[in-house]
Amino acid sequence: MIAFFSIAPFLSGSERCLQLILLESKSDGMQPVLVTSRNSPLKKWAQDNGISHFSVELNPIKVNSKTRWLYEQVKLTIFLSKKGVKVIHSNQIWSYRAALLPAKLLRAKLICHFRDPIDSGARWWLPRIPDLSIFVSSYIQKQFCSNFEISSNNNLVKMLDPVKRPQKKSFNERETTKKVARANFHLDPNSLVLGFIGQISPVKGLLTAIDVVSRLKRNDWTLLVVGNDPSPDQQYLKKCIREVDKKQISERVLFLGFRDDISSVYEAVDMIIMFSTEEPLGLIPLEAGGFYKPSIVSNVGGLPETVNFGQSGWIIDPVEYYEAVTIIENIKEEDLAEKGYKARLFTESINDPKEYWKSLGKV
Structure with missing residues (x-):
């Protein structure tokens, strides 16, 4: 029996991946256990999908006394013991410390999925190396190995996060679906539609994307911007809107x-543009590939691992990003169709919840 720990109070890419993994484990005849923080939206999702769930405080920093933290840990251990849990899987490093005492008392194996940048500060969260360490990209694995002493006994594996993919479709089916999606967004069925999907924050590079499209000489394009600014004052979003008005492309x-x-957005666009300045991986190009859509991404972090350069999309220099203008200017409809098909094949080859589930058998 495996228990999955998830600390995030919202649904992000990490939680979407965890949902796929949990559903895959159920389809494989397992009965996984999900442990979350009390304010997690995954609680209702678990109930709706028949997955055993337990809410408890997973972040020791939020507990104001050692006695209270010990109380939370004992409750958690009793629950896991009753479920017969033998393996504890921390979906991110931030919930790993909550797994240490229960794992020790239950003699359970420990797994940690590393999805975030790793520096020397990660040592506090990781006082011992897990029995199995799973890295979201080679980029994150290299960071881990630079900050921790690794021996030949440490079990390390890279597994790109699984993403949900629609059923396979023929070219004609994809074109029909695209026309319907564009009609819903009131878009020109014959225009070039670019997509920016993600958190609207400086690290995601929306201002760069706006600068790129403003330089296009072709006049048949539209950029769909999907996502929220997580900051209370929405200053970055406001800055992006002002820039769009300034460049007269509103x-x-x-x-x-x-x-x-979000599926409708992927169906409506021709390609994704993602000019992040930092990414542990970047799920958007993988999700886009599932919908037969290529991507242009910046060469930072784990993003290059999501695109088969020249085949399923393009990887550009994060400084000399103007080359994206040339790519978009010269792209033809047949090129988009070919690269979109290859993006689907590439995503299928490197990204599968079944493979992730098999990797858990290494502990």
Whole structure:
């Protein structure tokens, strides 16, 4: 029996991946256990999908006394013991410390999935190396090995996060779906539609994307911006909107905010542009590939691992990002179709929840 720990109070890419892994484990005949912080939206999701769930404080920093933390740990250990848990999987490093005492008392194996940048500060969260360390990218694995002493006994594996993919479709089916999606967004069925999907924050590079599209000489493009600014004052979003107005492209750049129907966005666009300045991996190009859409990404962090350069998309220099203008200017419809098909094949080859589930058998 495996218990999965998730500390995040919101649904992000990490939690979407965990959902796929949990569903895959169920389809494989397992009965996984999900442990979350009390304010996690995963609680309702677990109930809706018949997954055993337990809420408890997973962050020791938020507990104001050692006695209170010990009380939370004892409750958690009793629950895991009753479920017969033999393996504890921390979905991120931030919930790993909450797994240490229960694992020791239950003699359970420990797994940690490293999804975030790792520096010397990670040592506090990781007082002992897990029995199995899973890295979201080679980039994160290298950071880990630079900050921790690794022996031949340490079990390390790179597994790109799984993403949900729609059923395979023929070219004609994809074109029909695209026309319907564009009609819902009131888009020109024959225009070039670019997509920016993600958190609207400086690290995601939306201002760079706006600068790139403003330099396009072709006049048949639209940029869909999907996501929220997580800051209380929304200053970065406001800055992006002012920049769009300044460059007089407000009719072509559509700010859609957060969308539950993200599949419709992928179906409507021709390609994704992602000019982040830092990314442990970057799920958006992988998700786009599932919808037969290529991506242009900056060569930072783990992003290059999500694109088969020249085949399923393009990787550009984060400083000399103007080369993206040339790529977009010269792209043809047949090129998009070919690269979109290869993006789907590439995503399928490197990204599968079944493979992730198999890797857990290494502990």
